[in-house]
Amino acid sequence: MATGVLLDRPDALRERLRQVPTSPGVYVMRDERTRVVYVGKAINLRNRLRTYFNPGQVLEARIATMVGKVYDFDILTCSSEQEALLLECNLIKRYRPRYNIRLRDDKNYLYMKLPRAGDFPRVYTVRKVADDGARYFGPYTNAKALRSTMKTLRRIFPYRTCSDDVFRRGRVCLDYHIKRCSGPCEGLVEPDEYHDSLEQIGVFMEGRADELTRTLQREMRVASDGREYERAARLRDRAFAVDKVAERQRVLSQAGREQDVVGLARAGGDAVVAVVTIRRGQVLGSETFELEGAADMADAEVVNGFLGQFYGNATSYPREILLPAPIEDGTVLAAWLGERRGTRVEVAIPQRGQKLELVRMAARNAEAALKQATVKKDYDAKRADALLSDLQDALGMDAVPRRIECYDISNLMGTSPVG
Numbered sequence: 001m002a003t004g005v006l007l008d009r010p011d012a013l014r015e016r017l018r019q020v021p022t023s024p025g026v027y028v029m030r031d032e033r034t035r036v037v038y039v040g041k042a043i044n045l046r047n048r049l050r051t052y053f054n055p056g057q058v059l060e061a062r063i064a065t066m067v068g069k070v071y072d073f074d075i076l077t078c079s080s081e082q083e084a085l086l087l088e089c090n091l092i093k094r095y096r097p098r099y100n101i102r103l104r105d106d107k108n109y110l111y112m113k114l115p116r117a118g119d120f121p122r123v124y125t126v127r128k129v130a131d132d133g134a135r136y137f138g139p140y141t142n143a144k145a146l147r148s149t150m151k152t153l154r155r156i157f158p159y160r161t162c163s164d165d166v167f168r169r170g171r172v173c174l175d176y177h178i179k180r181c182s183g184p185c186e187g188l189v190e191p192d193e194y195h196d197s198l199e200q201i202g203v204f205m206e207g208r209a210d211e212l213t214r215t216l217q218r219e220m221r222v223a224s225d226g227r228e229y230e231r232a233a234r235l236r237d238r239a240f241a242v243d244k245v246a247e248r249q250r251v252l253s254q255a256g257r258e259q260d261v262v263g264l265a266r267a268g269g270d271a272v273v274a275v276v277t278i279r280r281g282q283v284l285g286s287e288t289f290e291l292e293g294a295a296d297m298a299d300a301e302v303v304n305g306f307l308g309q310f311y312g313n314a315t316s317y318p319r320e321i322l323l324p325a326p327i328e329d330g331t332v333l334a335a336w337l338g339e340r341r342g343t344r345v346e347v348a349i350p351q352r353g354q355k356l357e358l359v360r361m362a363a364r365n366a367e368a369a370l371k372q373a374t375v376k377k378d379y380d381a382k383r384a385d386a387l388l389s390d391l392q393d394a395l396g397m398d399a400v401p402r403r404i405e406c407y408d409i410s411n412l413m414g415t416s417p418v419g
Contacts (some may be wrong), residue, residue: 005032005067005068005069006070007053007067013053014057014168016073016095020046020075021045021046021057022046022047023077024042024045024077024080024084025041025042025043025045025076025078026039026040026041026042026074026076026078026088027039027042027049028071028073028074028075028076028373029066030070030071031069031070032071036072036091036095036097037066037069037070037097037099038097038098038100039088039092039095039097039240040090041081041084041088042084045075049073052070053067060296062099062295062297063099066098066099077240081332081335082339085190085308085332085333087410088337089311090400092308096292098307099294100293101294101297101301101302101306102292103291103306103309104291108127108261110126110127110143111125111127111128111129111138111139111315112124112125112136112138112149112361113125113135113136114134114135114136114137114197114198114201115132116135116195116203117132117133118131119194120160120167120185120189121154122159122164122167123150123160123161123198125143125146129313129315135176136247137205137315137392138313139287139315141288144288144289151179151408152245153204154181155179155180155241156204156238156245157195157198157238158179158180158182158197159197160181160182160185162175163173166187169185170185171186172186172188176188182194183217184195192262199214200212200215204242207258207277207278207279207280207282207284208279208280209243209245210246210405212237212242212298213243213246216235216238216239216242217236217239220236223235240323246282248311256321257278257281257321258277258315258318259277259278259319260275260276260318260320260321261276261320261322261358261361262321262322262323262324262359263276263364264299264303264366265363265367265369265370266299266368267370269294270290270364270371271290272288272289272291273289273291273306273366274289274365275289275310276365277362279318286365287374288366288369289306289310291305299324300325300327301328303323303324303325304329307327308329308335311336317341317345319345320344320347320348321334321345321346322348322359322362324349324362331347333347334346334347346380385400407419
């Protein structure tokens with residue numbers, strides 16, 4: 001087996017580069033221990049890889065360090081740049097390479113799930129999107145904010161949250177009596193009406209509150225004309241509640257525009273990106289994402305690396321994305337999202353006016369989140385140092401412990417131990 005990085009094996013390097021195709025695709029750089037250190041994409045794989053290993057090429061310090069660790073690389077060809085972008089995002093998420101921008105703790109992001117199967121499906125949060133016919137909304141980085149939103153939705157559109165075992169008992173619980181559930185376990189609501197309510201939640205989460213209000217008012221009039229006065233009253237109250245919540249979300253935005261607004265904040269090697277979601281002139285939310293691997297990268301490179309991973313996990317796609325600076329993959333990203341959305345998507349860098357103010361607002365959100373993350377990190381570091389010093393004193397150690405190994409031994413009634 002050959003030893004040494006590719007730069008130290010020029011004959012092998014030339015042969016490897018000669019075999020690389022000129023098609024679009026993704027390349028995966030590996031070190032001597034076969035660990036993935038970098039994942040990239042290119043419209044012409046051979047030309048892109050040659051730029052890394054060309055002796056006359058001047059590379060950024062970060063990239064030069066990475067190239068100096070490459071023992072070999074893998075090639076995955078694709079039919080288009082859009083396909084390469086998606087594959088690159090999936091591989092970065094899978095391998096979390098040291099020299100790529102990475103979403104920190106992305107496995108902890110939450111989604112709201114609206115199932116469509118069954119007579120009375122429950123609404124709940126999940127950490128992964130599955131291809132099961134359900135509707136998903138997210139990702140959300142703030143679990144508290146998501147649960148607050150779901151609590152508000154339950155007041156307007158009562159739905160069940162109990163487990164299937166509890167549901168099968170067939171008795172209403174406290175949630176029904178405080179109007180947080182419509183009582184499907186006792187047959188107090190028909191399956192069609194229950195699913196209509198879930199569909200209305202989906203319409204609301206998409207930012208189409210005005211459309212939902214009109215639908216509810218129309219149903220209210222039909223119920224009233226049919227002398228279903230109790231149902232008409234419920235629909236009236238629901239329409240009023242939807243309108244009040246939507247009123248708090250409205251901003252001065254171009255009517256009908258669906259936008260994601262991206263802001264960036266950096267301090268030292270730390271970076272946070274904020275994404276403000278606007279649908280039909282309403283701010284649906286602002287999520288902030290801590291990034292890893294941003295040190296020594298330009299702002300545009302950080303945003304570029306973030307967007308592919310973010311939209312790889314997204315459940316909705318805007319008509320327009322507002323960015324603080326131009327990015328390398330802007331055209332490819334717009335085409336990729338356009339395919340997913342089914343209509344054209346624009347990537348814009350505002351220079352003036354209301355759109356620029358929205359980008360500045362997103363940047364302020366990112367700055368606030370970065371400050372909070374810095375304070376938390378500093379506090380945790382100080383607290384950990386103090387605890388380790390106490391542990392050193394308690395155990396009479398010569399130095400502060402820097403490595404602690406823990407072993408969990410499980411038993412089954414005192415037998416069959418497993419470590």
